[in-house]
Amino acid sequence: MNFRQAFETMKQGAKVKLxxxxxxxxxxxxxxxxxMHCRPQDSDKGQGAVLDIRETQRVEYTxxxxxxxxxxxxxxxNTPVLGGEAAxxxxxxxxxxxxxxxxxxxxxxxxxQYIQLAMNISYTTVDKVVVNCDHEAIGNKAIAFVGTFGxxxxxxxxxxxxxxxxxxxVDQEGE
Numbered sequence: 001m002n003f004r005q006a007f008e009t010m011k012q013g014a015k016v017k018l019x020x021x022x023x024x025x026x027x028x029x030x031x032x033x034x035x036m037h038c039r040p041q042d043s044d045k046g047q048g049a050v051l052d053i054r055e056t057q058r059v060e061y062t063x064x065x066x067x068x069x070x071x072x073x074x075x076x077x078n079t080p081v082l083g084g085e086a087a088x089x090x091x092x093x094x095x096x097x098x099x100x101x102x103x104x105x106x107x108x109x110x111x112x113q114y115i116q117l118a119m120n121i122s123y124t125t126v127d128k129v130v131v132n133c134d135h136e137a138i139g140n141k142a143i144a145f146v147g148t149f150g151x152x153x154x155x156x157x158x159x160x161x162x163x164x165x166x167x168x169x170v171d172q173e174g175e
Contacts, residue, residue, distance in 0.1 A: 006071035010034065015074035018065060019088040020096070020169075023081045024074035025053070039081055085168060090157065093167040097143065102170035105161065110148050114170045115155055118144035 001009070006016040010027040015037075017024040022039035034053040056062045077084045085106075088096075093103040097117045104114040119141050121133045134140050145155035 001071045002069045003066045003071060007034075009071075009073070015079070015082075016071050017074040017079060017086075018068055018070055019072055019078070019165075020086050020092055021074075022079070022086055024079055028052075037081055087165060088167050089165050090162045090167060096169070102146075103167050104170050105164055106166040106168055107164065113145070113147045115143050115145050118142050118151075118153060121153065 006025075007027075010016055010025065011029075013027075015024040015026045023037045025034050025036050027033075028035045031052065036051045036053055036056070038049050038051065040049075053062065072078065074082065075084065076082045078086060080086055087106065093115075096103055097115065100117065102114045102116045121140050121142055122130055123133070124130050132140065133142075142153050143155045143157075145152040
């Protein structure tokens with residue numbers, strides 16, 4: 001839903017979020033404002049916090065979120081601060097990789113499997129010459145699949161991967 005619909009839904013008592021968020025927004029009828037419920041790592045205060053939207057320190061980020069057409073109802077299944085897990089589609093997975101984050105599918109059965117953006121790619125020829133890859137369209141980047149048997153450079157997504165909505169962030173330990 002777009003933000004106008006999300007805003008009306010909040011005013012009726014629902015919690016809303018974007019698919020990748022760990023927290024949610026809701027309407028506070030007493031204060032007549034949107035309250036942002038954040039995970040500790042997302043809060044400007046370094047702890048789980050409830051912030052009045054008028055107190056945001058990330059104005060541009062907040063405005064970009066408002067412009068999204070991907071608002072959903074926040075619940076115990078899709079919202080980490082409510083006990084769930086945030087999941088998103090492949091397009092968002094690529095966007096987050098470009099920002100330096102590791103992502104994976106919930107459906108992947110191998111432990112510690114994920115993909116991330118690899119940069120500054122080079123290789124050594126049989127003549128022991130180091131070649132730095134540089135493609136006219138993509139530069140010196142590729143998607144790396146990190147799995148149980150090492151790293152696969154230039155990973156290609158299957159149609160199932162591209163159509164899936166079960167992409168999640170990888171935590172700091174790689175799981």
